[in-house]
Amino acid sequence: MGRHDVRRREALVWEMPQTGSMRVPAMLFGTEAALAAMEDGVFAQLRNVASLPGIAGQALAMPDAHTGYGFPIGCVAAFDARAGGVVSAGGVGFDIGCGVRTLVSDLDREDVEPVRESLADRLYDAVPAGLGAGGRLRLSDRDMDRMLAGGAAWAVREGFGQTGDLPRCEEGGTMPGADPAGVSAKARERQRDELGTLGSGNHYLEVQHVEKIFDSRTASAYGLRPGQVVVSIHCGSRGLGHQVATEHMAAMLAAAPGHGLTVADPELAFAPIESPAGVRYLGAMRAAINCALAGRQIITHLVREVFAALFPGCRLALLYDVSHNTCKVERHAVGKSVKTLHVHRKGATRALGPGHPDLPETFREVGQPVIVGGSMGTSSYVLSGTEASEALSFASACHGAGRAMSRKQAAKRFSAKGVVAALAGQGITIRTHTLRGVAEEAPGAYKDIEEVAQTTHALGLAAKTARLRPLACIKG
């Protein structure tokens, strides 16, 4: 029961046929070498996902997939409520609403290079980061409810950002259907002073420059040009999302026998979409997504303050904000019919193609910006959504390089000081709250982003638009 029955369907497409308890086949994407390097756990977890009630089409692993909690990270799976479909907290992940946003400036690399160290210091001081780090905001219970219902739109109303930012966020900056009352007192307490903080692990705030443009028409629609300075923010819902995930995984596990469901792997806890446990999770999950959106919006404001101090009058406009840990209700073609599905994207990015009605007018002709964050010190990519991804992956693409080894292995293998020095030699400034974190996030602990992006592009999951190179990176 593993990878031995994986069949090559096309150059970059691999299928695990429907066998045993699987209700649908599973598909994986990558080169032969990438599949050979993929952890055994991905195949086993994908088989579990493909066995869940009500799954539609196929279970999918993106080119950056690696083993996760229940579902692989880099997994897309869609469920049909009318066919007994389920929702799984492990199918969204602990960091609910985690995502990336990229801001585009009117500065050139040459403007930033002379003050790179000072800019890194100021950003490090302005944006709280690290495990358990608190920020300057303290939310009352009433404000907490408003934040959980309003997301980035709430943050803009509170003075953090510009109304023009909102159309540039997935869902317009507010995830609908949130149930703030479903977020426990404990989850709220963990978040009380964490709003607008970066967190730790692979989260980062990076000043980058546009190193290469692959498609000038799309890049132009996105406002990207060679040499331009951009800022990317990668973070999620902090302690609140973690608490929501923890509580609901336990609740789903407890409720499973009542639905006549067996859960093979406790990490794979799930509940029928329309069951009380499913409904409660979805409401709380959407509130956590709003927490993540509000957080990225507040950090955007802090970054703009730093840039305004160093570069008076400079522009820092939001290109796009997109999550890669979500479950969303979307319409997709399955076989000959179009169905309403709960699409889980765990370590996978929504990638709507040209013409999709959910896209703002600006992106209607070229498709959605798909922001793919590299690991610390390596390139990131701006891709664009394609029409092909609808048939391939429920309009989804990769989310990053994907880990090639565990944090523990990486901490053993790499020296933090060595990593910082090596990156300095490449003209990349690192500011960090934890040296161990730097070793865990060493570029060598990740897959090659170039190969992941190329596979994604060649398959048509999303198209290469621009490559971003880091200048300065703030780590938690």
Added chain:
DNA sequence: ATGTTC
């Protein structure tokens, strides 16, 4: 990912 093992 995470008040880094409720």
